Amino acid sequence: MQCYDFATTDTSAILSFMQEGSTYAVGIDVGTTTVRTVVAHIDGATGVPTIVGVGHVPNSGMRKGVVVNLNGPAQAIDDALGAAERMSGYQVDAATLSVNGAHILSTHADGMVAVGAADHEITRDDLMRIEEVATLGKVPANREILDVIPHAYKLDGQDNIKDPLGMTGTRLEIDAHVISGLTPYLENVQKAAETAKVHPNSVVVTSIAAARAVLGEQQLENGVAVIDMGGATTSIAVYEEGDLQYTGVIPIGGVNITNDLAIGLKTDPEVAEKIKLEHASAVTRKEDAGISLKHDGEVLTFKTSDIDEIVEARLEEIFEAVQQQLRNAGRAGKLPSGVVLTGGGAQLKHITDYAKNFLGLAARIGKPTGYGGVADDIEKPSFAAAIGLMLFDAERIAVSGQGKKKTSHKKPTRKGVMHSLTKLFARFKA
Template identity: 50%
Template sequence: MNETKYAVGVDIGTDTVKVVVGHVGGTSSAEETSAVVSEGKVTIIGVGTHKNAGMRKGTIVNLDKTAEAIDRALEKAERMSGYHIDAATVNINGSHIVGLSSRGVVAVGAGGQTIGQDELARVEEAATVVQLPANREILDVTPRSYKLDSQDGIRDPFGMTGVRLEVDAYMITALSPHMKNLEKVLEMTQLTPHHVIVSGLASARAVLDDQLRENGVVLIDIGATTTNVTVFEEGDIIHAAVLPIGSNNITNDLAIGLKTELDIAERVKVEHAVAAPELRRGSETAIAVKVGGGSTAKSIEFSTEVIDEIVEARLAEIFELVNHELKKIKRLAKLPGGAVLTGGGAKLRGIADYAREVLSMNAHVGKLPEFGGMGDKVNDPSFTTVAGLMFLDSEVSAGSANGRGEAGLLSGLMSKLGGMFSGKNKR
């Protein structure tokens, strides 16, 4: 029944657009396909990346340049895989993204009626009827728990009988102009989005297992200019925020502080920066970066003390903002599953140790499952979002093929962009 043998994720990152094409096994049934995906046994058959000059702080500021970067990255992935990409699951990013809790109530029938798909769709729709500012739209809804008559905390009421059904849902909203720009860019690329998902949720899909989500965990995806903070507890999302700060801020600070060019500052960061001075080997007091080639080649020295001071100041700010988000939801230093770090910014040496200290909880850099094929090409924290998008892409197709799909629950842009429900309630 399910003909989707390929799953494509497209991460429209501020730094680079990343495309990953996965082959999810030649099974004929959707159920089998999902099982393969959830075990992570996906064969990567194509990867394409291209620098993106069309975005600032996670949002599109130039349609042409963003579309161009997407096209170039798609071309590369197509060339490698020999697969023509006309649809994919893509991300949306930016600090305009805001999450909120919401409740919905419906009557399911006076005589007591069995809860089926219709009832679940109705109650979820009721939860989305909230007062939103005119320029804000719902991007994603996760039903977290249900109350049926007097019984509270029901995870899945499907098949149960009752009169009054209530849902507690978490909604992610985005500013309409940004959604519109994304839609325009995608039209320019001829890429039909199966699903549009917030970067942090996509990264979470790739590296957080059920146990961590159950225990309570914060996923911190540090990108070029944004940091996605997404918190899960008892299996469900409880908080999502996008901070307008990322690893490029460290590079900029280094360029200013070291009085050097941005590309040299970037190399200082990537090759020599550490999250905490005590992580430095031995007693090195200076590092050298080689620039130029041939007869013009030279080596520039920088003081490690100055580098460490600059890096630490910016990291402190980023993690202070993360702690501020945790404080808002009363989870400051209180998540048993700890913190999982992803994104290119998580490649900074010693960042997990640093995070453990400043967040007062366990922390590690998220690890992607093992992939076959070109898997080694995505085995990198900066590919976490796109890997998650690819997983979600395979699940979207599998979900619809299985019956209770995600279409029809919301109208407007959401249906235009394809179903955007984030994966729960799939049968």
């Protein structure tokens, strides 16, 4: 192991030692009401990301997942990153971002190409070429392709090939799933990040990011849907046989429940939000009772029956729209692993019981996995998308092998330097 004499070595040499072999992955969930950021250090030996920084701040300037004022999300991204930077000791200059909104479309595509002589081996160039052929003319000019998910390939008549790389054949066909979004909306999210001095490594749909953090291989294989209940949108991603089968976004979310409570109970939105988080229930209670809370020095009293009636009406609208999305995917009532709920709305009491009864499927709250480290609130379903984005960023680094060049790794901040030096002194003293 390389050792330094800290009494004689200058700070730049110490920092160089600290950064040797370090790689960082960052996920930024740009939600309508909140921006959440997760920074993780990637272990060089195991490749497992360890969360070292977390930030979450209120957002403005967005409606139903779409940017309507660049200044709001740009400032929120900057503030959320600032909190994560202070915790981790590192500055962030690149990340994987989320995108949301009803403009996200899920479509089917297929195509065929001749790849060469009978002894030709399928290469990555062949796979890229057939994806281009499959999507040509399938996506309008004002839309940008976010991802192409191959469901199966056919090579010279042989069906259901998952990965033809290295196989021999002359005619290659593909059956794929294409996710796209409106180009101006995607560009605005990227511009908001760039205004905050953050380069977007890639952009991922929120529900797909959440699914990356909370789903296991068996669930993906059996058939499962992730329902990400955000502030102003509810996103769905359906998986089966290990692949994404469908994704959709509903422009209704937790804010609608808050607003309904504010109107129905004739109170301020701040009080309504507190009632929703602390006293609301997704399942109607049998016994009516009174609840009290303090606001601006005044004690306010409400009936649980009134709260339940308001919440139930809005949940019925949301889950009817979710059921319609599952029908569109051809999976209504047909998912062996049921649904997994993520997002801030998943924190509503008894929400899994409501989802189970309404959708006729098993339901549970999604708990993010696949990382090390512990931080406040990180295990909540509201952080699932941000953690999933960080995991996608870590995978991108592993595939590209260019973590040091293109990740968020930069010189530590002044405060981070002192914190890290303290750790190093302890380590070398030991």
